[in-house]
Amino acid sequence: MNYSWTNTESLLIHLIAGLAGTSKQTAVIIYLTLNTTRARVDLVDRLAKSGAASGELRDRITGLTGRIRKHQSLRNHYSHSIYSFDAETGATRTITMRIADRKNALKMGRSDDVDAEALTRIRQTIEALKLLNHEIWTLVLEEGYPV
Template sequence: MAGPHQTPASTADAPQLDEILLRVGKLNYTWSNTESLLIHLIAGLARIDKDTALIIFLTLNTTRARLDLVGRLAKMERTPEAERKDVLGVTERFSRISALRNKYNHCIYSFDADGGSPKTILMRISDRKDAIRYGKTDPINSAELETVDAAIEAIAELNREIWRLAQRHGYPI
């Protein structure tokens, strides 16, 4: 395993540490920026001002809780069908993308000193009927980085869609 400031020797398909960290940083930046747009959805659906929506957003300390709130507000009877469909569409897409984002935020990275492919090691316990599992590893190769790049683009498109939705339905901006 390479030290904190060392980059492992590369193989043809093994990305360098800097490549991985750059992608994960961009994934996190894009995600956080887009997640903050939920403030506008909360404000519009709850029919409150943006400052109040911001306090609610910051009080809920997980993405899941924020998405649940937005989804539940959209499902209220008073929400028109077209608006409900728009909001639930973006919250569903957000939820699907969250698995990849969570993987890279809740793992550690392993690098082979001999130049093998870097890996993620998931830092979560998985309870089974009569056993536990932990430390699931996945290689980080060029195909995986392409998956991260695709997720970044999907989040960026989601960002644009949330802005259009907020404008279309007259939410506080």
């Protein structure tokens, strides 16, 4: 899933270049300067909404970025967890690497099973990212954005 995610997220470079009217090299610098997916997606949305794209193209781009956001939480869960493996049963669990400050305590280490249902969600996300990747490439090529 991480490979599919990273491969698809990197296509934002071409959208940034096209929407900002800049070179791919400059778009790479902008992309790398923004160190979160959220910041990169927000930039693409804002460029599309700023008048850099027609209404139809704007809606198409914001639809794509909305789909990226939809899958972001699952990707974040698996990318920002540590894993526990039961030696006897082979069961796998994720342990979230997040600390939540409460009034008088800390809450940390929420744990979830990596079961058949979780694997199905991961497979569905990979398939969705594959389709999203194809649609972004199609848009980039149709619009003549820098590649």
